[in-house]
Amino acid sequence: MVRTYDDEMKFLERLSPCSWRIKKGFVPNMNVEGIFYVNNNLEDLMFDELRNACAQGLVGGFLPGMKQIANVAALPGIVGRSIGLPDVHSGYGFAIGNVAAFDMDDPNSIVSPGGVGFDINCGVRLLRTNLTEKDVQPFKEQLTQSMFDHIPVGVGSKGVIPITAQDLEEALEMGVDWSLREGYAWAEDKEHCEEFGRMLNADPSKVSLRAKKRGLPQLGTLGAGNHYAEIQVVDEIYDKWAANKMGIEHKGQVCIMIHSGSRGFGHQVATDALNSMDKAMKRDKIVTNDRQLACARISSTEGQDYLKGMAAAANFAWVNRASMTFLCRQAFAKQFNSTPDDLDMHVIYDVSHNIAKVEQHTVDGKLKTLLVHRKGSTRAFPPHHPLIPVDYQLTGQPVLIGGTMGTCSYILTGTEQGMVETFGSTCHGAGRALSRAKSRRNLDYTEVLERLKEQGISIRVASPKLVMEEAPESYKNVTDVVDTCHAAGISKKTVKLRPIAVIKG
Amino acid sequence: MLTSNKKEAIKVVKSGDTVFVHNEKQFRSTIVWLEDQKVRRYKIEDRESLRNTTAEQWNQAFEQYLKDLDCPFANGSRPEIVDWLLGLAVQFEFNEKPESYASSPKIQQQTSQQSNPLDNLDFESEDFQVGVVELANLLQVPRHPDHLMTLEGICNVIQEKLSQDALKEALKTKNPGNPVQFENISFGLDIKSPNVSSAANVLRYLFIHDLRDLQTKINECLVCVQALTANPKTDTKLGKVGF
Numbered sequence: 001m002v003r004t005y006d007d008e009m010k011f012l013e014r015l016s017p018c019s020w021r022i023k024k025g026f027v028p029n030m031n032v033e034g035i036f037y038v039n040n041n042l043e044d045l046m047f048d049e050l051r052n053a054c055a056q057g058l059v060g061g062f063l064p065g066m067k068q069i070a071n072v073a074a075l076p077g078i079v080g081r082s083i084g085l086p087d088v089h090s091g092y093g094f095a096i097g098n099v100a101a102f103d104m105d106d107p108n109s110i111v112s113p114g115g116v117g118f119d120i121n122c123g124v125r126l127l128r129t130n131l132t133e134k135d136v137q138p139f140k141e142q143l144t145q146s147m148f149d150h151i152p153v154g155v156g157s158k159g160v161i162p163i164t165a166q167d168l169e170e171a172l173e174m175g176v177d178w179s180l181r182e183g184y185a186w187a188e189d190k191e192h193c194e195e196f197g198r199m200l201n202a203d204p205s206k207v208s209l210r211a212k213k214r215g216l217p218q219l220g221t222l223g224a225g226n227h228y229a230e231i232q233v234v235d236e237i238y239d240k241w242a243a244n245k246m247g248i249e250h251k252g253q254v255c256i257m258i259h260s261g262s263r264g265f266g267h268q269v270a271t272d273a274l275n276s277m278d279k280a281m282k283r284d285k286i287v288t289n290d291r292q293l294a295c296a297r298i299s300s301t302e303g304q305d306y307l308k309g310m311a312a313a314a315n316f317a318w319v320n321r322a323s324m325t326f327l328c329r330q331a332f333a334k335q336f337n338s339t340p341d342d343l344d345m346h347v348i349y350d351v352s353h354n355i356a357k358v359e360q361h362t363v364d365g366k367l368k369t370l371l372v373h374r375k376g377s378t379r380a381f382p383p384h385h386p387l388i389p390v391d392y393q394l395t396g397q398p399v400l401i402g403g404t405m406g407t408c409s410y411i412l413t414g415t416e417q418g419m420v421e422t423f424g425s426t427c428h429g430a431g432r433a434l435s436r437a438k439s440r441r442n443l444d445y446t447e448v449l450e451r452l453k454e455q456g457i458s459i460r461v462a463s464p465k466l467v468m469e470e471a472p473e474s475y476k477n478v479t480d481v482v483d484t485c486h487a488a489g490i491s492k493k494t495v496k497l498r499p500i501a502v503i504k505g
Numbered sequence: 506m507l508t509s510n511k512k513e514a515i516k517v518v519k520s521g522d523t524v525f526v527h528n529e530k531q532f533r534s535t536i537v538w539l540e541d542q543k544v545r546r547y548k549i550e551d552r553e554s555l556r557n558t559t560a561e562q563w564n565q566a567f568e569q570y571l572k573d574l575d576c577p578f579a580n581g582s583r584p585e586i587v588d589w590l591l592g593l594a595v596q597f598e599f600n601e602k603p604e605s606y607a608s609s610p611k612i613q614q615q616t617s618q619q620s621n622p623l624d625n626l627d628f629e630s631e632d633f634q635v636g637v638v639e640l641a642n643l644l645q646v647p648r649h650p651d652h653l654m655t656l657e658g659i660c661n662v663i664q665e666k667l668s669q670d671a672l673k674e675a676l677k678t679k680n681p682g683n684p685v686q687f688e689n690i691s692f693g694l695d696i697k698s699p700n701v702s703s704a705a706n707v708l709r710y711l712f713i714h715d716l717r718d719l720q721t722k723i724n725e726c727l728v729c730v731q732a733l734t735a736n737p738k739t740d741t742k743l744g745k746v747g748f
Contacts, residue, residue: 154747160739180727183735187727191720217743224747326737384693384709390716394690416693462746505747 005054012066018488022070022082027289029074036069036084039484042476045433046088062090062435063290069095071289077102077109077298079363079370083422085377086484087431087476091117093292096376096432099425104298104358104369110286111303112295113273113310115373117354120269120310121317122227122261123194124351124400126411127325128247129332130344131254133233133500143231143335144458144501150327151229152221154462154505159220161323168216172204175315179322186346189322191389193350194379195357197318199311206308207265208272215265215316220323224463224505226429226470227260228405229324235408236496242395242413243495246348255497256332256345257409258324259402261354262317269313273306298371307356314355321350348411349389349398353378353428359387361423372423380414380426380491388414399491403478404430405459405470405502406452410482411495418490426491427482430475443468458501470504532583533558536567536590543594546574628653 011026015035020043022034038046049064063071065088072094073082079101088097093114102109136143152159161184163171171178176197179185190197204212222229234253237243248255262269277294280286280302286295296302325347329340336343356373363370381388381397388397396413403409407430418424434442445464448471452459461467468474486493537556540546547555547570554566571579571586574593578585627633637652640659649655665671692709696702 149741152744152746156745156747158743158745158747160741160744162738162740162743180731181734183731183737187724187731190727191724221747327739330739382693383691390713390720393713393716394692 002057003054005051008050008054016488018086018484022066022073024073027067027070027074029287029289030070031075031078032073032081034066034069034073034082034084036066036088037086037484037488037490039086039480039487041480042086042484045476049090065090065095065097068093068290069098071293072098072100072115074289075100075102075110075112075293075295076286077106079103079368080361080423083377083425085422085425085427086481087376087427087429087478089432089476091375093290093294094373094375097427099372099374099377099423101361101363101370101372101423102298103363104371107297107299109298109371110295111298111306111356111371112293112373113270113277113306114292114294115375116270116310116356117375118267118270119225119261119263119354120266121314121352122266122354123259123317123321124353124402125258125321125325126348126350126398126400127256127258127328127345128348129254129256131336132250133252133254135336136231136233136254136500139335140231140458140501143331144460144503146331146335147229147231147328147501148460148503150331151324151503153224153227153460153503154222155224157221157223157462157505158217159323160327161220163216163219165212165216168212168219169204171219171319172207172212172312172315173202174198175202175318176322178315179319179326184326185322189325189347189350192347192391193318194352195314197315197322197350199314201308202311202315203308204312206305207269207312211265211268211272211309211313214268215263218263218265219316219320220327221263221320222258222260222324222503222505223263224466226402226404228257228402228502228504229259229328230257230409230499230503231255231501232257232409232497232499234495235498237494238496239395239413239492239494242492243411245391245395246398246411246495247344247346248348248411248495255348256328257400257402257497258321258328260317260321260324262313263320265316266313269306269309273302273309276302276305310356314352317352318350349392349400351378351398351400359423361419370423372425374425376428376431377425378428379424380412380418380422381424382414382416382419385414385419385424395494396492398494399426401427401478401482402429403499404472404475405467405504406455406457406499407472407475407478408496408498410478410493410497412482412485412491413494415489415492417488421488422490426485430472430478430481432474433476434474436469436474439469439471439474440466443471443473452502457499460503462505466505530558532587533563533567535587536570539590539594540570543597544574544590545597546570 011023013021013023015021018039019035019037024030024033046065050066053064065084068090069082069084083099084095085097088095100115176185176190176193180190232255234248234251274294277296280296280300281294284297329345332343332345333340354375356371359370359372360367361370378399380399383394383396392398396415399412399414401410401412412426414424418426445468448467449464482493485491537558540552540555555570576589578589634652637656641648641655644659644662646655646658646662692706694705696705
């Protein structure tokens with residue numbers, strides 16, 4: 001079925017200055033409606049994408065984000081709405097920036113690896129320090145080099161923490177508790193981690209040997225793509241009281257942001273699951289609009305195995321970020337001839353933005369247990385929610401939004417409205433505007449590096465020729481994305497950070 | 506009575522009187538006595554192999570017996586096993602007639618004899634009540650109609666602000682913290698009456714305070730365990746940057 005752009009527009013309706021409704025019929029078999037959040041700039045990007053796709057007759061390549069949101073709304077067991085956040089862009093099956101919740105009590109409900117993403121439990125962690133920009137400025141280059149020396153980066157990187165196969169099994173089961181036991185993490189780190197840094201349903205026996213082999217040497221490495229570790233300074237404080245609760249006292253305070261995930265391990269877990277689910281779909285006669293939306297019933301063996309394997313990968317990612325936290329603390333302690341404790345290097349928070357979790361939400365006035373898929377979306381629970389740390393009970397959960405290389409990052413807090421509208425979810429970052437291939441064609445890496453230098457940002461990068469893939473031009477404007485979430489009320493701006501040093505793959 | 510025997514028996518075991526547990530004959534007959542009289546895990550006819558204390562296979566029978574009892578110390582030392590069995594026997598004995606132990610006058614007497622001077626105070630006497638009021642005025646603790654409640658409040662103030670630990674702590678922390686702006690905080694409660702609302706908010710705040718205390722204690726526990734288990738290592742030779 002190929003419709004013209006004007007025909008497609010009949011299924012789209014503006015709900016508010018920053019949200020649009022996707023009506024049933026936009027794609028076949030929609031069980032619920034879709035919604036996406038945009039401001040004027042982001043809106044143009046979204047509708048251009050649809051217009052281009054219509055002109056080409058919806059063949060080849062990725063589907064436009066709006067179509068993907070609608071296809072997800074056609075999956076069995078979905079409740080509420082299929083939600084596109086302001087940073088939404090095309091991904092594998094599910095758009096990146098898509099939230100979808102499935103009723104655990106409906107036997108037809110599904111779980112889909114595409115709804116989590118290949119980098120399972122990719123996430124962001126923010127450490128604070130009691131240093132100021134002035135303290136760090138004279139040593140910026142050394143500090144960047146030291147971070148680069150401590151944290152191996154790049155696709156084939158290997159970590160500096162010795163680990164045996166048995167250690168890995170335990171780490172997969174225990175998550176941050178493993179890091180704690182072995183002394184790589186502080187007790188307070190666990191407290192400020194989503195899920196306390198451990199998915200309890202993890203089962204390493206459901207993970208293939210291949211995944212474990214890929215994961216073993218990679219623990220404590222950053223990886224490539226859009227992953228990075230940045231030294232940032234507080235640029236703006238929008239909510240002084242909430243910022244204080246996070247230990248952020250003033251502009252110019254130095255923080256460290258780590259954006260990484262489960263490396264090759266999570267990728268392999270997802271790939272393995274997609275293969276096994278293909279068969280399960282035929283057996284259980286599950287029909288989807290897009291082949292990439294491979295899925296299995298939550299209660300089926302394949303569904304359960306994936307959830308247990310995914311949880312193990314999530315634990316891997318937490319151990320990975322905890323290990324890099326340890327290495328950052330070492331790098332800073334050495335440089336400033338102090339201890340991480342005296343530098344007050346506490347974890348402010350650690351978010352996951354590629355994960356599926358069982359949560360309770362109110363749908364149509366009824367409390368329901370749901371499997372919430374967040375792909376390129378961050379949980380943003382409101383104040384007083386029992387699952388957020390005690391320190392943030394009054395402010396709401398901190399939400400860490402990593403910018404792109406050289407642009408600013410944000411801390412938001414969760415809101416009650418987000419709980420009602422988006423299953424307590426908000427955006428995760430800037431969101432791609434250009435594909436990687438297009439970025440490589442259109443941009444020159446020397447220019448990108450030169451510009452960072454002009455901005456006074458130190459950079460260490462393993463593969464300079466790939467930096468244009470991650471250049472700000474390749475992404476939507478993170479400020480637009482964050483402002484839209486703030487205006488829509490699904491999360492609240494609290495702090496803005498800007499980078500002064502970057503290390504990446 | 507079993508309990509007194511038991512206390513004796515436990516005393517013997519715990520004092521490390523190795524004669525008892527290493528005297529094979531005595532040990533075996535104690536086990537048999539416990540099974541016959543108190544534990545009664547097996548039917549009488551099934552106790553044969555255990556009762557035959559001189560047989561060579563007695564140890565095997567004993568192992569089986571421990572397994573059947575789900576004894577967590579089956580592989581443990583004999584004092585551990587005996588201690589556990591005695592505990593089990595006491596439990597059975599008690600469960601048979603719990604009412605006869607409900608208020609043992611002996612025990613009550615014992616506790617009141619432990620001379621705590623406060624135990625002899627008359628908490629309802631006028632003197633005492635006046636004292637509480639004076640203390641409350643002195644410490645600026647609001648008065649509750651029930652003077653014992655007021656006393657509890659006074660205790661809290663003293664423990665948290667005036668005890669030696671609290672005073673030391675207060676000297677240590679230089680940062681006085683930020684005063685809470687109550688009116689600016691959303692406590693997530695939709696209560697119309699302003700008085701009820703502020704009372705509920707205070708309760709919610711106190712609850713969060715308690716939760717923080719609990720979390721701090723959990724962290725302290727974790728740190729204690731870490732002292733035993735932690736041994737972080739790095740080996741820079743393993744590191745490799747990927748391209």
